[in-house]
Amino acid sequence: MRLFVIGATGRTGREIIDIARKRGHAVTAFARSPQKLSAGGSLSVVRGDPLRWEAIAAALPGHDAVLSAIGPHPREAFRPSTLLTDCARATIEAMRVSGVARLTVVSAAVLFPAKGLYYAFFRWLLRHHARDLRAMEDLVRASGLAWTIARPPRLTQSPESGFRALGGALPQGSVAMSYRSVAAFMVDAVEQGSHVAEVVGLARGLAVAS
Numbered sequence: 001m002r003l004f005v006i007g008a009t010g011r012t013g014r015e016i017i018d019i020a021r022k023r024g025h026a027v028t029a030f031a032r033s034p035q036k037l038s039a040g041g042s043l044s045v046v047r048g049d050p051l052r053w054e055a056i057a058a059a060l061p062g063h064d065a066v067l068s069a070i071g072p073h074p075r076e077a078f079r080p081s082t083l084l085t086d087c088a089r090a091t092i093e094a095m096r097v098s099g100v101a102r103l104t105v106v107s108a109a110v111l112f113p114a115k116g117l118y119y120a121f122f123r124w125l126l127r128h129h130a131r132d133l134r135a136m137e138d139l140v141r142a143s144g145l146a147w148t149i150a151r152p153p154r155l156t157q158s159p160e161s162g163f164r165a166l167g168g169a170l171p172q173g174s175v176a177m178s179y180r181s182v183a184a185f186m187v188d189a190v191e192q193g194s195h196v197a198e199v200v201g202l203a204r205g206l207a208v209a210s
């Protein structure tokens with residue numbers, strides 16, 4: 001497949017690229033800072049602003065799916081922002097214009113209505129980011145595209161790529177998982193055409209290395 005990755009220079013984005021290439025896909029990394037990636041072989045790197053639909057649309061035709069893992073830098077996650085919503089708006093418009101229908105995006109488990117003080121604290125702490133995530137999800141859900149929204153818990157660096165996925169809810173015991181596992185879920189979903197029009201809760205799975 002030809003896969004188009006937004007947020008390609010980030011921690012999840014880099015894992016998506018690595019897994020997709022290892023599985024034989026051709027990958028286009030769309031990035032505002034392309035110097036952070038090394039193009040070559042099955043990886044093309046295109047410089048562009050993911051908040052401008054015209055820039056995305058110029059590079060998108062011919063791809064089979066868009067995988068978006070854009071996110072605010074950690075210090076920005078505690079301030080009001082519309083980064084994810086603006087990026088989703090631009091991505092959806094570019095996909096419509098380019099005739100590309102398959103989209104998977106990373107959201108976050110904080111949007112699940114889990115009970116308890118621990119979750120209430122994180123919902124409060126991440127309230128600005130959560131508002132942006134929710135608005136982003138609303139746009140994606142209304143897009144008419146073949147979308148999948150992944151909601152992982154806290155993410156950590158680890159070579160593990162196993163995961164558990166549950167439509168509409170957080171799998172039991174979902175506290176933290178690896179960036180690589182989220183990436184594996186997203187690549188699986190586009191390869192298999194699974195979880196279309198679904199908000200999917202994720203959790204760490206069996207320790208699979210890939």
Ligand SMILES: NC(=O)c1ccc[n+]([C@@H]2O[C@H](COP(=O)([O-])OP(=O)(O)OC[C@H]3O[C@@H](n4cnc5c(N)ncnc54)[C@H](OP(=O)(O)O)[C@@H]3O)[C@@H](O)[C@H]2O)c1
Pocket residue numbers: 006007008009010011012013031032033036049050051069070071072073074083084106107108109152153154155156179
């Ligand atoms: N980290 C967690 O614990 C956690 C938990 C649950 C869900 N998530 C979600 O996972 C997603 C990805 O997280 P991550 O930790 O993989 O992200 P990350 O490593 O911080 O990478 C963020 C990506 O977004 C790009 N970006 C940031 N601001 C931008 C802007 N203004 N314009 C254009 N591009 C911009 C960055 O590009 P540059 O390299 O050019 O800066 C980078 O490619 C986030 O949306 C987050 O909500 C994260």
